[in-house]
Amino acid sequence: MSLIEVKNLKVHYPIRGGFFNRVVDEVKAVDGVSFSIDEGETVGLVGESGSGKSTTGKAIIGLEEVTSGSILYKGKDVVKKSHRRSMKYDEAVQMIFQDSMSSLNPRKRVEDIIAEPLRNFGNLSKDEEKLRVLQLLDIVGLDADALYKYPHQFSGGQRQRIGVARAVATDPKLIIADEPVSALDLSVQAQVLNFMKKIQREFNISYLFISHDLGVVRHMCDKIAIMNRGRIVEFGTRDDIYDNPQHIYTKRLLAAIPETNVNNREAHRKERLKIEAEYQNNQSAYYDADGMALPLVQISDTHFAALPEDGGQTNGEVNG
C-alpha cells in the first residue's frame, strides 16, 4: 500500500463578480490529479507557475478545501475529518515553503518556532522540549546558539534549515516541500538539498517535492509528475522523464534547463529551437477543446503520458 494516494483530486476556486457578488465562474486550479507516494520515496511535482502545484500540496495537507476526489493516507481517506484525527494525519504530514522569511514568524525566537509543533501535538516537559529542539537543530546542522535568535538573523539557507527542523519535529511520514530552494543561490541550493536527503534517509521520510524547475529536482526525485494547467501530463520514474520524455510540455521544460557544459551549448540551443517549433505546430494535438490535457495513457510499467491517440505525430486542429 502506498503511504499517500491521491485519486482524481479536484480543487476549483469560485470566481465572484457582478453587482450581487455571485459565483460567475471557477478556476480549475487542480482538475483530476492522481498519483501516489510510497514510504521513503520522493515524488517531484513539476510545472510552470500557475499549473496548480501549490494548490495540490495544500489540498493534501488540508490547507485548501478539496472540491472532489480522495486523499488516502495508509488507505484511509483523510479528506474525512474523523479519519484525519484517528490517523494522526496532522502530525504525519508537514510542509516547508519557499519563502522562509514569511513562513517563519519574525517575532518569535528559533526555540519557539521549532517547539511550536511539539507544543501542539506533544506533551513534553520544558526540559524535554529544549532537549528535543537542540536535537533538531543538530539534525539540520545549526549550532545551539541559534535557539535565542530571530529568523532575520540567519541567511536564507539557514532559515530553510530552521523550517526543516520545525517540519521534522513531529516525526512526520511525509513532508511537502513547496519550492524549498527556489529563493536560494545555486551553491546554497545544493547544501539544502543534500541535508534534506540525509534527513530523509535517517528518518525514512517521504517528500512531495514541488518545483518549477526540472533541473533542480533531478537528483532529488525517484518519480516525477509533470503538471500543466491543473492536470498531470506525464508521470514516470526519473529516467522515464529525463531520458524518454513523451509529452511536448515535458520536452519544453527539459529544454529550458540551462546547459552548463559550454561545449554542448550549440547543440542544446538547436534542440531547444526544434522543440519550440514542434510545440508551436503541434501543441493543440496535446490538449482538448477546452485547452485541458488529455487523459493519461500507459507507456510502460512506470511511465504515463497525456498523449493524443496518434502520439502527437500529425498536426491537430487548431483550437478556438
Ligand SMILES: Nc1ncnc2c1ncn2[C@@H]1O[C@H](COP(=O)(O)OP(=O)(O)O)[C@@H](O)[C@H]1O
Ligand atoms: N485562493 C485562490 N483563489 C482563486 N484562484 C487561485 C487561488 N489560489 C490559486 N489560484 C489559481 O489557481 C491556479 C494554480 O495556482 P497554484 O496552485 O498556486 O500554482 P503553482 O503553485 O503551480 O504556481 C492559478 O491560476 C492561480 O491563479
Ligand SMILES: [Mg+2]
Ligand atoms: Mg506554487
